[in-house]
Amino acid sequence: MALSSTSVYALVVCAAVLWGAGPVLVKRALNAGARPRQAVLVALAADTAVVWTAFALVRGVAIPGVLLDADPRVLALFALTGALGTGIGRLIGLVGLDRLGASVYSATLSVRPVFATALGVVALSESVTPMHAVGVCVLVAGLVVLERARTHGGGERGGWRRRDLAYPIVAAAAYAASRTLRRTGLHVGGVDVLAAAATNELAGLCVLAVVLGVRYGRDAFAPPRESAAPLVGSGICFAVGMIAVFGALAAPAGRVVVVDPLVATVPLFTVGFAAYLLETERITARVAVGTLGIVAGAALVVW
Structure with a gap:
């Protein structure tokens, strides 16, 4: 049975709530x-x-067949996107999350549509509309306001440096590049969407496990016991949110122009969760206004 428009909206809002909670859970860990x-x-x-x-x-039991029937070049492409975005991008982003706090990190990460649009123009020959340009300007203005919050105690209470914003910005670029490659793979065809998502996540995990294992040894695999629950919770939030968005996009009513702007509201939920769940975080008026500006700009870019 096809999902109604209301069901699509509910799925995407559910994903936005879960993805908004994810960074807060990681920050608690x-x-x-x-x-x-x-x-x-x-x-x-x-x-x-x-x-x-x-x-x-x-x-079910068809998993081996699904993987064997897929174009190996497309699966390799999704393995690359997993290594780039899910693996390296997420690691870089978490360094920024640790230094900036969940609210500032999540808002800054929302510059991703700017990179995605630029890559879409260069790699996929997509066009840029006046709405895109307005969105970029609004987004940059929001980012400037957010940066100003630094001098007024917004974000991580221990303070943060302007250059710490580079971590979520670089992560956003990695996510955007990964998303562009994924879109290319899906357009080429020959791969099951769930198989692509599973390959993407597994590749990211394997790359990080090898890189971090070689660099840090056992320490990379031994977090404090009290941090395990929020970390597992954040992983579940991200995965369930991703499945919800896939389900919404697969529905006839799940148009990208509806789904992407709703996904762009993620930082608003992060700010709300951070205000109540993170004692180490201070949500100031500048943080709130900057986040709203970035969300509005991101929504205009992807509209």
């Missing part, structure tokens, strides 16, 4: 003593487990 390298591995492991469980529930 970091505050409990986990390091970014440990946090990203535990959260990504939980995320990957949920995605592969969903893949197994939907495809």
Whole structure:
């Protein structure tokens, strides 16, 4: 049975709420003593487990056939997107989350549509409309206001530096590049969407496990016990949110122009959760206004 427009909206808002809660849960784990390298591995492991469980529930015993029938070049492309976005991008982003606080991090990460639009123009020959230009200007203005919040105690109470904003911005660029490659892979065809998502997550986990294991040894796999629950929770939030968005996009009423602007509201939920759940975070008027500006700009860019 096809999903109604109301059901599509409900799925996307559910995803936005879950993705808004994810950074707050990770920040609680970091505050409990986990390091970014440990946090990203535990959260990504939980995320990957949920995605592969969903893949197994939907495809069942047909999983081997689905993978064998897929174009190996497309699967390799999704493995690359997993390594780039899900793996390296998320690790870089969590360093920024640790330094900036969940609210500032999540808002800054929302510059992703600017990179996605630029890559779409260069790599996919997509066109830029006046609405895109207005959105970029609004987004940049919001980012400037957010940066000004630094001097007034907004974000992480311990303070943060302007250059710390580079972490979520670089992560946003990695996510945008990964998304552009994923879009290319889906347009080429020859791969099941769930198989692509599962391959993407597993590749990201494997790359990080190898890189961090070689660099840090056992320490990369041994977060403090008290940080395990919020990290697993954040991974589940991300995976379930992703499945919800896939479900919404698969429905006839799930148009990108509806889904993407709703997804852009994620930082608003992060700010709300952070205000109540993170004692180490201070939500000032500038943080709120900057976040609203970035969300509005992101929504205009993807509209």
